[in-house]
Amino acid sequence: MAVFKAPTRDIKFVINEVLDFPTHYAGLPCGEDATPDMIDAILSECAKFCEEVLSPLNAVGDQQGCQFDDGKVTTPDGFKEAYQQWIEGGWQGLSHPIEYGGQGLPLSLGLLKSELVGTANWAWGMYPGLSLGAMNTLYVHGTEEQKQRYLPKLTSAEWTGTMCLTESHCGSDLGQMRTRAEPNEDGSFAITGTKIFISAGEHDLTDNIVHIVLARTPDAPEGTKGISLFIVPKFHVDESGEMGEFNKVSCGSIEHKMGIHGNATAVINFDGAKGYMLGPKNEGLACMFTFMNTARVGTAIQGLAAAELAYQNSYPYAMDRYSMRSLSGHKNPDKPGDAIIHHPDVRRMILTQKAFAEGGRAMLYDAARQGDLMMFAETEQARAKADDMLGFVTPILKAFLTETGLECANYGMQVYGGHGYIAEHGMEQIVRDARIATLYEGTTGIQAMDLLGRKVILDGLKLYRSFSKRLYKYAFSILFKPGMSKYGRKLLSHTFLWNRLCLGILLRASRNRDAVGAASYDFLMYSGYVSMAFFWARMAETAQRKLAEGSDEKDFYEAKLETAEFFFERLLPRAIGHAEAMRGSVGSMMDMPLTHFDVR
Secondary structure, eight states: OOOOOOOHHHHHIIIIIISOHHHHHHTSTTOTTOOHHHHHHHHHHHHHHIIIIIHHHHHHHHHHOOEEETTEEEOOTTHHHHHHHHHHTTOTTTTSOGGGTOOOOOHHHHHHHHHHHHHHOHHHHHHHHHHHHHHHHHHHHSOHHHHHHHHHHHHHTSEEEEEEOOBTTBSSOGGGOOOEEEEOTTSOEEEEEEEEEEETOSOSSSSEEEEEEEEBOTTOOSGGGGOEEEEEESEEEOTTSOEEEEOSEEEEEEOOOSSOTTSOEEEEEEEEEEEEEOSSTTOHHHHHHHHHHHHHHHHHHHHHHHHHHHHHHHHHHHHHOBOSOOTTSOSOTTSSSOBGGGSHHHHHHHHHHHHHHHHHHHHHHHHHHHHHHHHHOSSHHHHHHHHHHHHHHHHHHHHHHHHHHHHHHHHHHHHHTHHHHSGGGSHHHHHHHHHGGGTTTSOHHHHHHIIIIIIIITTTTHHHHHHHHHHHHHHHHHTTSTTTHHHHHHHHHHHHHHHHHHHHHHHHHTTOTHHHHHHHHHHHHHHHHHHHHHHHHHHHHHHHHHHHTTOSOHHHHHHHHHHHHHIIIIITTHHHHHHHHHTSOSHHHHOSOGGGGGOO
């Protein structure tokens, strides 16, 4: 079974020393109570819950899975009891408004909680995790009456929420969806249709589930412009927020999946269920992006979680597994072989896990900081700037961190060798659970097209320039700084090449529109490596400063410098391969006749 230890020291390094959350919180209207002592207490209690309650249930959930019987879903042993502890601890409403029962702390504190929960037990964490998206969508787009009716029970975690988009004939192409919303005389709508792949769509953890559903009204135009968004509770909710009769929302089945067995992926049938429009008519997809962006950042956390959990279990195994002798001389002469940590290829895999986990953490927490500013910055200009920054990095976070997280999970199996392939040690579960992360909430390819097509080209490079300006400014600031100049040079040259690649794709796209799709995946991966380089340089600079100040945590900061060195020397060069690939001819990808694909 994989074991989990909350990486609280590394989290504190990122939020306190690299990103300076204490100063950041001091400037927020909701940050008064987010003192370092308060954050330490939250981290400590959340770590205890995740290590002692959730982590032991991870293998249980995988082995037992969810059970389906006549429309009802039973979660694995221990899940319901753990969820009750979650309710009693008030964890769900940590970063949500006080007026709806939350604790009113900054949004970014919720991400710290989500990382710990997700790494300890991703399948369990999806139940409250999906609710966060429903809560955010209601808060941003709901009427005050809707907020008062649904948010208090969602905030307390007494109810959960879901996102209902996908149908069997359409996945990401939501313009094809067929679910109908017929108007009722009382202003509500009768929702009829079937949604599939609904994570946490049915379970026994709470009495009610609030579904956020995309559907079409009878007079809606075709395509995505004719989609509206609806609140459809499993059980009716009266004006005082109390649960009433059943609302014709049923679970038809749950999927048999590769991983995350402890979370029910449901087929949900709406048979004339009463729903209430959320947001403006025919603007449902725009409103649903509030939910989807929440889910995309949440899925990025899954990539970080896979890398972290694989790393935590790989390096202790490599320290205690003795096989063959080191090429540079015996390291464990009293053993039949040397610990495999001394073999360069094993070190390569473990350092890759470490670099991606810690680099991904910095990327995500910086995005969370932007989320705070988007909601609470003093000026509209500052809020808009943070919103733009978060919009630009979201597809990078979602796709790059899930791709690298899956890579790290596979390395975990590889370090264990044959023992990684069997269920006993839990490494193959990490791989199976992580595999979905590159698929749901928009595949890597869709994120890549969103980044390059919408956020770069259609935007006229404005968002890209705003983000890359941060990189240029920082690279110049360390260019002549002792010990940091090598990072400054590489960051500067890769950012400059990033700019040239953008302009080159723009030029090629003016002649051939397929140039965007052909380059998009490599462009996204290049963007991920350069973005992570920015944060590894900042972490290295912080570690250097702390060592120069005479810190008594010498090993911790030296490890940061050594991992930064590994990232820049061994992982950042991958970006050049992606650059060369996206410069390749479009014809090499698109000109082969379809009849040639089946020539063997």
